[in-house]
Amino acid sequence: DAKTTQPPSMDCAEGRAANLPCNHSTISGNEYVYWYRQIHSQGPQYIIHGLKNNETNEMASLIITEDRKSSTLILPHATLRDTAVYYCTPMGYGGATNKLIFGTGTLLAVQP
C-alpha cells in the first residue's frame, strides 16, 4: 500500500489561500490521489481526486506533480468552516478492492 506524508498541522488566515502538501512517493501507476477532510468527530467528507492532471471543483483545486510523487490541495479562500483534518489518500482502480488508506492527516486551523 502506498504511504503518504503530510505535515501534522498548518495555520491559515481567513480569506487567504490554504495550500496543503502531501508526499506520496510510492504511489502506483493505477492509484488516484484522493483528498478528504474531517471536521471534529464527523465522517470524512470527500473533496477531490486526480490521477495525473490538475483538477478543480467547487471546493478546491488539486495540483499533482508530473512525477506524481506529491500533490497540493488548494482551498482558494479559506473560511473558519474549513478548519478540519485533511487527509490525502491513494486509491487504486481495477483491482479487487478499493480501500482508502488514511494517515494521520494535516490539522488546518483557519484563523480569523
Added chain:
Amino acid sequence: DAGVTQSPTHLIKTRGQHVTLRCSPISGHKSVSWYQQVLGQGPQFIFQYYEKEERGRGNFPDRFSARQFPNYSSELNVNALLLGDSALYLCASSLVPRTGANEQYFGPGTRLTVT
C-alpha cells in the same frame, strides 16, 4: 438526497459482549466499506462489500464480520468486545468499485465505547 446513514449514533457495551452496527448507503450505490477510527488516528479499512460479496478485508481479527443485504444496506458485527475496540466506526458507500470515479461517501459514524 439522503446521504449515508448509520445506526446507532452512540453505543456503550461491556467487554465480551457482541455488537451490531448498521449502515444504509446512498440510493443507487452498490458498494459499502467499513472503517474503524481510533481517537487521534485516521480511519482504518475493515471491509468492503459489493453486490453482497466481500471484496476486501483489512487487518482485523475474525471477531469482526460483516454482510451486505439485497437492498445494499450492511451490518458490521463485532464479537467478544475488547476495550481496544472502542472507536468511531464509519461506513462509506460508492457507486461501483474498481473504476476511476469511485469516490466514497461517508456516514456520520457510530461511536462505540467498550467498558
